[in-house]
């Protein structure tokens with residue numbers, strides 16, 4: 038039994054009479070400001086880094102709730118995507134309702150090593166019992182740390198908030214559960230006045246109990262900035278390097294949780310890896326509150342670029358996940374969305390198609406067919422020209438080098454005449470594949486090419 042939190046000599050937080058809201062940086066009636074201090078922090082990428090998944094927590098809470106069957110099937114897909122590599126190491130679940138718990142039990146029955154099932158609970162004694170009963174080793178708990186939350190939402194002083202959070206963490210540890218402390222709104226918090234003393238006290242508790250603690254740095258409103266040489270509280274390099282060097286946390290004790298309000302969620306998450314946090318939290322397709330969480334698939338690509346390889350990770354499973362979201366959850370992915378959108382590697386412009394005709398790698402940065410099972414696609418529209426039409430035929434029918442049609446082939450001119458005429462007649466939308474098939478068949482029937490219509 039640990040000494041009562043009230044009786045402990047905790048490192049004090051800096052209590053203030055008025056909340057520190059950083060109005061010079063967040064004036065509210067203006068767009069927030071980025072302040073530079075040119076204090077460059079060296080990169081410190083941990084040897085081992087990984088991703089944790091929040092599709093079933095922050096992700097699900099932004100959508101219509103998933104059924105038990107949908108959760109289990111998605112969990113299986115995440116496992117299939119990771120493929121035993123452990124890059125997608127954990128996934129977190131609500132335990133609020135009987136339905137939430139049934140989903141967890143069914144996922145546990147699958148017996149997967151990865152992703153490990155963790156939970157998210159309210160600050161409530163009964164919830165600790167649940168976590169224990171369900172045999173879950175780690176649980177997330179809300180510990181909001183900016184004065185926006187402490188003063189305005191919780192109506193507490195900083196000392197009171199810290200006492201409350203430390204009591205919670207201690208109760209979890211006493212129950213033998215690893216607490217994952219969600220430091221909500223860290224990018225608007227007084228870092229040295231609240232975050233540092235609070236985290237040091239958590240670390241001490243962990244050392245005394247021998248139970249590890251995880252600090253999840255939550256960029257709740259997506260205002261974190263990934264650039265080096267920027268001022269706290271917005272600086273991701275500053276936050277993560279100080280959690281390591283100033284608070285003495287190890288890489289595995291630091292996790293980043295970002296939101297995409299300023300389009301920065303991928304770069305802030307990567308900055309957290311680069312500056313010493315081992316894990317980043319993400320959701321499939323970036324679902325999550327408002328503009329969403331960090332897209333899990335994006336972090337797989339960041340991982341591969343930083344570490345050189347994704348090992349056994351089975352990227353084409355992303356196509357199955359996109360289909361599942363569309364068919365099961367009525368969620369359509371933006372066609373332009375990197376790596377998963379239906380048009381992410383589609384080209385329409387004639388000059389790009391001309392390049393593709395000469396060598397696919399001119400306009401495709403990696404072999405999307407080999408790695409994602411997504412061949413380059415050419416779509417014909419008013420800008421495609423003869424090169425675009427030839428590229429459409431070559432990619433759509435998978436023609437090999439000897440069969441490939443040249444843009445100067447007179448039959449291409451026939452198809453192009455039809456395309457030009459339809460646009461001159463007022464068409465605005467792109468030409469569908471069915472229409473192209475029809476025109477190609479007409480133009481090529483008398484020619485030497487008899488396309489084997491294998492797609």
Ligand SMILES: CC(C)C(=O)C(=O)O
Pocket residue numbers: 095179219220221222255256257294296
């Ligand atoms: C509610 C908290 C933990 C969160 O998810 C966030 O800060 O984004």
